[in-house]
Amino acid sequence: MQIIEDVGEMRRWSETERCAGRRIVFVPTMGFLHDGHLSLVREGKKRGDRLVVSIFVNPAQFGPNEDFAAYPRDPGRDRELLEKEKVDLLFSPSADAMYPKNSQAYVEVEQLSRPLCGPFRPGHFRGVATVVTKLLNIVRPHAALFGEKDYQQLQVVRRLVRDLNLDVEIVGHPTVREKDGLAMSSRNSYLNGEERNAALSLYRSLQKAESLVRQGQRESRRIVEVAEAEIGKEPLARVEYIEVCDPESLEPVEIVGERALLALAVRIGKTRLIDNIILQVEK
């Protein structure tokens, strides 16, 4: 596996591969890789000729009181895992290379950044949109893969690619879960045993809501109530939001039509976790 840290070198690699007619697939990550990432990597391998993974913990998407400094890092282990998956190239730039002094250009995706996590993480999606734009401009892949666990992020990325005319296909990939249902996340490493157990309430509440919809319930208010009650049973859990919304625009919906997104953010102790499912109504 080749490792590139320099932006210019990354560009040249990409231009050479593109002009040789090879299809480049890209999986951007913040490292501390888990099976969710590796599932993106395996899917990426199938979708092109060259697979690039980036590892960059992006300071711009963390708020001043968030966990940037504490965010888990293990570059040695990450490299080994990527070697094993036969990734062609690891791009791991420094923060100085990505944000030179006096950086002041930002990408904003307005409406899609506002609901759900928006109010709880001011500036987060601006940071995400900016770094994804930068990475896509540097790596210049034909396709890029993002996990559906970060559903709002995926929608923000799809929109910036369309609206800023970036020439890349964005592929969403299903959330990977532990055997007991917990959505994989680097932040799960913050949880102690008791918290880990309380965190299971997230997926349990999504499943309860889903089965309610399967039984014919269409009112978002009722669906949210059931999900909230399930999480309410866990003293360690504190709901930030649980919402039913349109899966494209992310605007709230009162009645579930054919498809709706049920998304939530919950604090387990100090750890903030998110999860979501798509509610499908069979006709």
Next chain:
Amino acid sequence: MQIIEDVGEMRRWSETERCAGRRIVFVPTMGFLHDGHLSLVREGKKRGDRLVVSIFVNPAQFGPNEDFAAYPRDPGRDRELLEKEKVDLLFSPSADAMYPKNSQAYVEVEQLSRPLCGPFRPGHFRGVATVVTKLLNIVRPHAALFGEKDYQQLQVVRRLVRDLNLDVEIVGHPTVREKDGLAMSSRNSYLNGEERNAALSLYRSLQKAESLVRQGQRESRRIVEVAEAEIGKEPLARVEYIEVCDPESLEPVEIVGERALLALAVRIGKTRLIDNIILQVEK
């Protein structure tokens, strides 16, 4: 001269040229071409193998009370002029192609958009930064040329290219003036005879200020006073701003060091004109 209106077709043309090893130079314009534009075109011809000119009157950079609808257009004449200059490709997309329904991603260049024209044209530089990002992503040139008449715009573009890691060289090109000193601008076509005459006060005031600096004056306040007094002689002229600032950061300077930008915006009747010079102090 080839003409492309479709975004996808433009991309494919560019990818083919790049992979054939040819250097693409790009001159983005809003059309109604004058000798200022043609001077960019001629410079562009020297700097690469293929010259692309775009014509797109960008709605996003006009405020609600500005002259988008009235902005002068003459596509037939523009095409003839570009043919004569042996431009390789004219890219002239429709507004729908550039801004599909529900467009909501924008590029902001924060500090550089704030001074000078910033307060007088809210949203203008966001519109410029966004459309330039889009055009550069579509055309994918090796170099792009911008006139120094729109000095703040040039700095905004330089910064977004650096900060968003766009792989393109930005080249500034000196302002082209009429024989009597008026900076060329498509908006000069709005001026009647009397206003045309009043508009000469812009360059005259810049020259007065420059000669003051040549005589040893270094205080921005004094320099601005002299420039203002010159424009004050014209009853049809109303100053929006006259400022001395750092040519990179655009922050105001009190004392002219080695180099400073003297920039102004003046209304002549209903027409808003801008101009600037670099004040150089010889050591």
